[in-house]
Amino acid sequence: MSVQPIIVKRKKTIASEGHHGGAWKVAYADFVTAMMAFFLLMWLLNATTEEQRAGLADYFDPSVPISAISGGGMDMMSGDSVYATESLAHDGHGGAGDDYELRGEITRSVLGALKDVIDENQVKVTLTPEGTVVDLIDADGAPLFALGGSAPSDLLRDVVAKVTPVLAESGRRVKFVGHTDDIPFRKGAAYSNWELSADRANAARRLALAAGFPIAAISEVSGRADRQPVNGDASAAENRRISIIMLNESVSSGSVNSSVTP
Numbered sequence: 001m002s003v004q005p006i007i008v009k010r011k012k013t014i015a016s017e018g019h020h021g022g023a024w025k026v027a028y029a030d031f032v033t034a035m036m037a038f039f040l041l042m043w044l045l046n047a048t049t050e051e052q053r054a055g056l057a058d059y060f061d062p063s064v065p066i067s068a069i070s071g072g073g074m075d076m077m078s079g080d081s082v083y084a085t086e087s088l089a090h091d092g093h094g095g096a097g098d099d100y101e102l103r104g105e106i107t108r109s110v111l112g113a114l115k116d117v118i119d120e121n122q123v124k125v126t127l128t129p130e131g132t133v134v135d136l137i138d139a140d141g142a143p144l145f146a147l148g149g150s151a152p153s154d155l156l157r158d159v160v161a162k163v164t165p166v167l168a169e170s171g172r173r174v175k176f177v178g179h180t181d182d183i184p185f186r187k188g189a190a191y192s193n194w195e196l197s198a199d200r201a202n203a204a205r206r207l208a209l210a211a212g213f214p215i216a217a218i219s220e221v222s223g224r225a226d227r228q229p230v231n232g233d234a235s236a237a238e239n240r241r242i243s244i245i246m247l248n249e250s251v252s253s254g255s256v257n258s259s260v261t262p
Contacts, residue, residue: 049228051128103132106246109166110134117162118142118155131172131247134163135230136204138240145240148185150199156242157207164211167246173219175245176201176208182226182234198223204242219247 044056107125110132114123119142124135136159138144144156152160167174178201180193201221209215231238 047232049230051126051228051230054128103127103248106132106166106170109169110163113162113166114159118159123159129248131175131245132170134244134246136242136244138237140237144242145200145203148196150196150203152203152207156204160204160207161211163244164208164213167208167244168213168217170246172246172248173217174208174213175220175222175243175247176205176218177220177243177245178202178204178223179228179239179241179243180223180226181236181239182229193225194223196223197225200242204244208244 045053048056107127110125111123118136119139122137122139122142122144124137126133126135136144136156142155143153144159145152178197178199180197180200182193184193185191198221201223205218205221208218226234226239229236229239230241
C-alpha cells in the first residue's frame, strides 16, 4: 500500500503600501501651472512690442508705486491714455516725487492743448522710463502727411503749433522719432520706409522750430521705419506716427532755456 505524499502549500502574502494621500496630484497641478505660465510667456514675447514688454515688466515690479496718475488706458498692454486727465499713463519706474507730479502736469497740458485740434484716437501720451512720449498718429481720413511723402498736412501743422508751447515750457530736451507701416515702395526704388520715417521726423522738427521751439533743446531726430509697430497689423494706419519724446531729467543732459530762438 502506497503512502500519499503530503503537499504543503505556502501562500505568500504581500502587504500593500499605505495610501500616499494624493501628493502626486499637487505635483502634477504645479507642473501644469508652470507649463501654462511658460507658454503664456512665449506668446507674450512673440505678440508684443518692446515698449509693451517693458510695460508688462514694470506692472509686476513691486518698486513701482500706485498713485493717482498711474494706470492703463484703452489698450490693455500699452498703458496709453487719450484725452482723460483722470487716467494718465503708467510711469515705467514710478518716478515718485516732484518730477513725477511735473510729468503728470505736462501730460495734462499736452492733452488739453490738443483736445480741440485732433481726434482723440490720433494722440496718445505715455510715461516711460525715458520720458513723456506724445504719439501723433496717422489716420486714413485725417492724414498727418501726404501719402508716401514727408510733406506735412494742415492737421499736423496745427497740432505741432499747439503742442510746441507745452514742449518749450517743460524745459526738457526732446526727440522726434518717425514711424511708418510696412507697405514698401515700388521694387527697385532707392527711397524706402527708413528714409520716409526719418524725413517725416525731420519735418515735424522743422514745424516745431517754426512755432518757436528752442533749437538747443532738440536731442535727436530719427526714423525707425516699420520696426516698432503698435498694431498687430503691420500695414495699419496706426503704425504711421510721429513720436515726440520729452526726456526725463535723469536721461537728459540738463534742462534748457525755453526762451532760446531757433
